Amino acid sequence: MLKTFRAWLKGSRLEWIDDVPTLGEQQIPVHVTLLENESVIDKQTRGQRMAEILEKLAGSQAFTDVDPVIWQQETRQDRSLPGR
Structure with missing residues (x-):
């Protein structure tokens, strides 16, 4: 089984x-894989x-x-609403 270790690359x-x-x-x-930095992509793109x-x-139409x-009722079911 391969084990992955996290590290910072400095120089x-x-x-x-x-x-x-x-x-x-x-x-x-x-082997080091450098992921694309998201800040490179400008906001408009x-x-x-x-x-x-x-x-x-x-x-x-995935949510039809x-x-x-x-x-919404199921999502907020655990929270009591004030005044109701």
Whole structure:
């Protein structure tokens, strides 16, 4: 079973965040995957992408069988409403 360790990459050093692997002084080859930084995407592009996704969702009519009143009642069921 593979185990993943979290770390910060600073220059050419890794700083462990959670668990620290027991490696001793041996040199181990590693694979590092850098994820795309979300802040690179500008707000307009992100908003446009979100609008396209919401249009597709609306077009698929995925929530046609959901009654919004019943959904809201079920969602707020554990909370007592003042004055009611």
